[in-house]
Structure formats: C-alpha cells, structure tokens
Amino acid sequence: MAASAAVRSSMGLTFRLSRVMPDCNTCPLNRLKSCVSGAANVQRRGSFDSFRTINRNLQTSKGLYHSEEGSSNAEDPEDVVNVVYIDRSGKRIPVKAKVGDNVLYLAHKHGIDLEGACEASLACSTCQVYVSADHFDKLPEPEEREDDMLDMAPMLQENSRLGCQITLTRDLDGIELTLPKVTRNFYVDGHVPKPH
Amino acid sequence: LMIPDREIILLQQQWVDIYERLPVPFGLVRFGVAPDHPEVKNVINTFTLTARNSRCSFYGNVNVGKDVSIEELQQAYHAVVLSYGAEGNRRMGVPGEDLAGVYSAKDFVGWYNGLPSCQELSPDLNCETAVILGQGNVALDVARILLAPTDILKKTDITQPALEALVQSQVRRVLIVGRRGPMQVACTIKEFREMVNLPDTRPEMMADDFEGILSLSICAVSDLPRPRKRLTELMMKTALEIPSEKEQERQSKASRVWAFRFLRSPIEILANPDNSRTVGIRLAVNRLEGSGDGARAVPTGEVEDVTCGLLISSIGYKSLPIDPSVPFDSHKAIVPNNMGRVQHTAGLYCSGWLKTGPTGVIATTMNNSFDTARSVVEDMESGTVDVSAARPGSQSISGLLEERGVKPVTFSNWEKIDSLEMSRGEASGKPREKLLTVEEMLQVARK
Numbered sequence: 295m296a297a298s299a300a301v302r303s304s305m306g307l308t309f310r311l312s313r314v315m316p317d318c319n320t321c322p323l324n325r326l327k328s329c330v331s332g333a334a335n336v337q338r339r340g341s342f343d344s345f346r347t348i349n350r351n352l353q354t355s356k357g358l359y360h361s362e363e364g365s366s367n368a369e370d371p372e373d374v375v376n377v378v379y380i381d382r383s384g385k386r387i388p389v390k391a392k393v394g395d396n397v398l399y400l401a402h403k404h405g406i407d408l409e410g411a412c413e414a415s416l417a418c419s420t421c422q423v424y425v426s427a428d429h430f431d432k433l434p435e436p437e438e439r440e441d442d443m444l445d446m447a448p449m450l451q452e453n454s455r456l457g458c459q460i461t462l463t464r465d466l467d468g469i470e471l472t473l474p475k476v477t478r479n480f481y482v483d484g485h486v487p488k489p490h
Numbered sequence: 491l492m493i494p495d496r497e498i499i500l501l502q503q504q505w506v507d508i509y510e511r512l513p514v515p516f517g518l519v520r521f522g523v524a525p526d527h528p529e530v531k532n533v534i535n536t537f538t539l540t541a542r543n544s545r546c547s548f549y550g551n552v553n554v555g556k557d558v559s560i561e562e563l564q565q566a567y568h569a570v571v572l573s574y575g576a577e578g579n580r581r582m583g584v585p586g587e588d589l590a591g592v593y594s595a596k597d598f599v600g601w602y603n604g605l606p607s608c609q610e611l612s613p614d615l616n617c618e619t620a621v622i623l624g625q626g627n628v629a630l631d632v633a634r635i636l637l638a639p640t641d642i643l644k645k646t647d648i649t650q651p652a653l654e655a656l657v658q659s660q661v662r663r664v665l666i667v668g669r670r671g672p673m674q675v676a677c678t679i680k681e682f683r684e685m686v687n688l689p690d691t692r693p694e695m696m697a698d699d700f701e702g703i704l705s706l707s708i709c710a711v712s713d714l715p716r717p718r719k720r721l722t723e724l725m726m727k728t729a730l731e732i733p734s735e736k737e738q739e740r741q742s743k744a745s746r747v748w749a750f751r752f753l754r755s756p757i758e759i760l761a762n763p764d765n766s767r768t769v770g771i772r773l774a775v776n777r778l779e780g781s782g783d784g785a786r787a788v789p790t791g792e793v794e795d796v797t798c799g800l801l802i803s804s805i806g807y808k809s810l811p812i813d814p815s816v817p818f819d820s821h822k823a824i825v826p827n828n829m830g831r832v833q834h835t836a837g838l839y840c841s842g843w844l845k846t847g848p849t850g851v852i853a854t855t856m857n858n859s860f861d862t863a864r865s866v867v868e869d870m871e872s873g874t875v876d877v878s879a880a881r882p883g884s885q886s887i888s889g890l891l892e893e894r895g896v897k898p899v900t901f902s903n904w905e906k907i908d909s910l911e912m913s914r915g916e917a918s919g920k921p922r923e924k925l926l927t928v929e930e931m932l933q934v935a936r937k
Contacts, residue, residue: 411536411852415529419853442680445717446851 375462379406380472397423397460397471408473414458416440419447421457426470433460449474504870505545507567507884509558512606513550513899513931514907515541517575521605524631525646526638528921533852541901547884550899551932557896558887560813564837566886568877569866572816572825572832572840573859576807576848582623586759587803590614590767595628595804602635602652604924606931609651614767615659617799621771623756624804625668626676632802633664634684637691637746647915647922661800663694663747669755669787671778672699672725673714678851679721685748686728692741694749695729702778704730725750753777754794755787759801770797807848822847830862837875839866903935910934 379387379401389404398421401408409420416439425433430453436444440459447454457471514520516534523530541548552558554574563570579596581587593613600608620636622629635643640657648656668675675682686693703711703726711722733741754773762769775792778785809825811818817833819826824847825840832838841862842855850858869875891898907925914923925931 409856411533411856412529413532413535415532417529420856442683445679445720446853448853448857450716
C-alpha cells in the first residue's frame with residue numbers, strides 16, 4: 295500500500311525524495327539494522343510524518359553512499375568495497391564503494407544505466423545483474439519474492455540477481471556486476487526469430 | 491506511453507513531444523495495473539522525470555487520427571513513434587457474448603481503475619459464482635479484485651464506485667478457466683502466489699488436473715525453464731499437498747473460494763428465459779495434444795455446463811489501426827515493423843505492444859522501447875532521417891489544434907489533476923481518489 299509519490303530530481307541523479315511507503319523488508323538500511331527512524335517499528339502506517347522522517351534520513355544518508363575516491367581523509371579503508379560494473383556495451387566501470395551500499399543506487403550515483411523501475415520494491419526485474427562467479431555464492435539467498443521477480447527477467451542466467459537486493463559487505467570486495475545486454479529482436483522466452 | 495528517458499539522453503539536441511488522447515498520462519500504469527499493486531506504479535516517477543525534462547512536452551486531450559493526422563505529424567516532426575498500445579480485445583466469438591453479465595477483462599479492469607470510457611459498466615455482482623476465461627495475469631488480477639477483502643481494497647486507488655460495488659458483492663466463488671493444461675498457464679508465479687495467500691479465501695484446485703504432470707518423470711519437470719518449473723511446482727503443491735494444520739484451519743474459515751479449471755473452451759453463453767442475461771456457460775472439454783508451449787487443445791466432444799452470473803473474458807488485448815496511412819497487420823494486430831521501424835514508411839516508428847503484440851511485463855516492454863529509440867537515433871545519425879533541416883514540431887501542430895478547437899492538456903495541467911486526486915484520497919486513506927470523467931479532468935486541468 296503506497297502513499298502517493300511526489301518527485302523531485304536532485305543533482306541530476308535519479309535519487310528521489312518521495313512519499314512512497316517504504317517496504318522495510320527490502321530496504322538495505324533495515325537489513326543492516328541501521329534504519330535510524332526505526333521505521334520497522336512503525337505500526338501505524340497512516341502516519342505521514344514518520345515517512346517524512348524516514349525520507350529525510352535517506353536523503354542525508356547520501357553521505358553514507360558517497361565514496362571519496364583516493365581522498366586522504368576517506369572513511370575507514372576497511373569499509374571500502376571495490377566494485378566493477380560492466381555496462382551493456384562491455385565497458386568496465388570500477389567503483390570504490392562502501393559497506394552498506396546498495397548496488398542499484400550505487401549504479402545510479404555513478405551514472406550507470408541500471409534501471410530500477412519499481413524503486414527497489416520487488417515489483418519488477420529491470421535491475422537484473424549478473425554476479426561474478428567468485429561472489430555469487432557469498433550473497434545471501436534471495437527471498438522468494440526476489441526469485442519470483444527474477445523468473446520474469448529477460449535473459450535470466452544462473453548468476454542473475456536483482457541489483458536492488460544486493461547490499462555490499464566486505465566479503466564482496468572485487469565483485470563484478472554485468473548488465474544484461476539488451477539485444478535486438480528480443481523475445482521473453484529466448485526465442486530467436488528466423489530471418490525472413 | 492513508454493517513451494524512455496534514454497531517448498532524451500541519447501537525443502541530446504532533440505525535442506520530444508508526447509501526444510495522448512486522454513487528459514491524463516501513463517496509460518496502463520494508471521489504468522491497467524491493479525490497485526493493490528502500487529509498487530508497480532513507482533515507474534511513474536521515472537516517467538515524470540522524463541516529462542519534466544525541458545526538451546520534453548506532454549500534450550494530453552489530443553486524439554491522434556481524429557484531431558490531427560499521422561501525416562500532419564510526420565510533416566511537423568523528423569520522427570514519429572507510435573506507442574499507443576492495445577485498446578481492443580479479442581472476442582470469444584460465441585453466441586451470447588453480448589448478454590448482460592458478460593464483460594471483457596479489459597472493460598472490467600478499466601471500470602475498477604477509473605478509465606473514463608468504462609465508468610458506465612456497472613457490473614452486476616449479485617451472483618455467487620463468477621467465471622473468468624483465461625489464465626493470464628489479467629485474469630488473476632480480476633479474480634483477486636473480486637475476492638480480496640474490501641478492507642484491503644479500501645486503502646488502494648480503486649475507484650469509489652467500484653469499491654462500493656465490491657462491498658455489496660455476493661460473489662463468493664471464482665473459477666479461472668483455461669483451454670489447455672496447468673503447464674500452459676500464461677500467468678506468472680507472483681500473481682499465483684498472491685491467490686494462494688489471499689486472506690479469507692481458499693483454493694479449490696482439482697488433484698486430477700495434475701495427474702498428467704505427476705506421471706511425468708521428476709526430470710521432465712525439473713528440466714523446464716526456471717519460471718515454468720517454479721510455477722508448476724507451486725500449482726502442484728497447492729493442488730496436491732496436504733496443508734499444514736494452521737493452513738487447514740485458515741482455509742476452513744475462509745468465506746471465498748477460487749479455483750483453476752483446465753482443458754475447457756467456451757462454446758456458448760447460456761441465457762435466462764427472457765434472454766436478457768447470462769446464467770451460465772457451456773464449455774467444451776478438451777484434451778491436450780503435444781506438450782509445452784506448443785501444446786494444442788483438441789475438443790473431445792464432451793461438454794460441461796457451469797452456472798454463473800458473471801462471466802469475464804480475459805483472452806487477450808488487441809491493437810487497433812490508428813490511421814489509414816499507417817500499415818497495419820490485422821492478422822497479428824500489430825504495425826508491421828523491423829526493429830521498430832514501420833515498414834515502407836521512413837520517419838515512422840512503433841514501440842511497445844503495438845510493435846510486438848500485447849504481452850510482456852514492464853521490463854520486456856521497456857527494453858522493446860529502448861530498441862526503438864536506438865533505431866530512431868541510428869537513423870538520425872546515418873541520415874536515413876534527415877535532420878539537417880529544422881521542422882516546425884509543436885508550433886505547427888499547436889496551430890492546427892487551435893484552429894480545430896482542441897485544447898491540449900500540458901504536463902503541469904496534469905499535475906493539478908494529480909494534486910487534487912491525491913488530496914481527495916488522503917481524506918479516505920487512499921493514495922488518490924481518481925477523477926472519473928474527461929470533463930472533470932479538463933475542468934481541473936484548466937483551473
């Protein structure tokens with residue numbers, strides 16, 4: 295059940311301030327138990343004020359996601375997670391991320407075109423990524439709802455996951471995330487049309 | 491209306507105008523996605539960002555094909571992309587199809603989602619059993635809206651009249667009927683699981699329907715592609731497994747029932763004595779020839795009558811031709827194209843369901859649209875579409891529309907409608923209370 299959304303683009307990023315009811319089950323802050331507003335404890339979903347609080351926190355916590363590459367007063371180096379995105383043209387984009395970063399929003403922050411149509415609410419499959427073999431097994435098992443959405447992802451592979459469900463940990467240092475190539479004459483069931 | 495923001499990024503110097511018949515944007519995201527699937531509607535935020543780009547303009551309340559022709563658009567713009575989807579529906583083609591009590595899923599969904607042209611539907615929900623023909627996600631949406639506790643629905647953006655009708659509804663049993671077998675259902679696991687978990691309802695799947703699958707070796711099921719395998723396993727579990735004690739208790743208390751019925755095709759819709767409304771449906775009993783996606787339903791000669799007071803046909807949408815100057819394949823009901831380039835017509839493109847037919851989820855249609863955008867960009871870069879000379883664009887079209895007494899609704903006009911709907915909704919704990927007529931929308935837009 296979503297409250298209505300207001301949209302504002304900020305700094306040219308797709309990061310949004312919105313009055314969308316958060317789904318604590320999928321929020322990385324909740325998973326890391328670092329949701330300062332205690333949203334998971336909010337029983338009364340009718341309260342708009344608590345959501346504004348949450349969103350304000352999400353916005354200021356942009357600092358959490360802001361990586362300072364090569365900066366001498368960078369945060370604890372133990373917190374750094376090296377990630378490589380491989381975009382749809384095959385270009386490798388290394389990113390210095392931090393523990394706790396969300397793979398989808400991290401991609402957006404770095405201008406990588408990983409779509410997130412439903413905004414991390416497990417209602418689409420547009421943020422599908424292929425995870426490097428060395429790191430795939432280090433990810434926690436997907437919950438049923440993620441598996442259900444992955445079922446609908448085009449060009450699903452054994453190492454597919456939804457980017458919005460991956461939260462970076464130290465274990466995942468060196469992880470490589472490949473964006474599925476969007477091919478021409480594309481069919482959901484993998485059917486390749488015969489030339490005519 | 492899948493105009494991707496990629497197109498804006500790629501076309502760095504270009505302007506994009508969007509023409510929409512209704513005063514409000516977003517198409518199926520507003521009128522097709524079920525009210526209890528609000529997260530799917532989050533994509534509206536992405537669309538909104540695109541629409542607010544300074545090089546993008548939205549013109550609602552403009553009926554292309556009537557207020558302005560495709561040819562006029564082609565003269566005014568370097569490229570025209572047709573993205574108007576599939577607003578028709580496939581007919582059953584059986585006697586009784588036009589009786590009262592029989593609706594297309596397209597109209598039923600339009601009704602509860604506030605599509606202005608469907609507001610007079612007033613479906614009669616005073617019967618115990620409803621039959622839905624079709625087993626895709628739209629069929630399941632309809633089943634779920636008919637059976638969901640209204641306490642849940644009243645917090646969604648379902649229209650107020652639909653909510654009131656559902657509160658009064660006598661429907662207690664919904665049969666979801668398909669021509670073929672369990673392994674051919676078109677729905678996806680998320681929607682099936684929602685039925686299994688729907689509060690105050692219980693499933694009435696028939697174990698016999700799954701006998702055929704059981705007799706296949708385990709390998710055959712586990713060899714299936716993952717989505718089909720997981721869905722088949724969940725259906726089998728629902729039909730065959732003895733539920734836990736807790737679940738048995740929950741089911742015994744449930745006041746509503748849903749069921750899938752397989753291997754049944756409609757032959758005739760049965761009428762009451764004065765032939766005014768439906769009282770049931772006559773179904774042909776099929777057997778399957780072949781297996782997998784290519785399996786065919788073959789009538790056995792047996793028939794079965796099912797009593798019902800509400801029949802909803804959910805067998806697929808269909809695109810309609812917009813303008814005689816645009817090629818249209820009436821067999822496939824799509825605009826013939828090559829990677830989004832309309833055949834034999836330079837500068838004309840299509841995307842979305844109009845291009846590929848009316849199936850697929852947001853990710854599929856999104857990728858489909860990106861492909862078309864790429865074709866447009868390629869053609870501009872290669873000179874196939876000549877961008878060396880400027881075209882008048884909206885200036886000339888606006889002039890034409892004004893002459894014809896058509897007043898477009900801009901995106902900021904829409905935002906007034908949006909605001910009003912949201913504030914009306916707040917009063918009743920809903921995300922929005924939709925305006926239900928074009929007149930009201932225009933009134934609010936122009937304030």
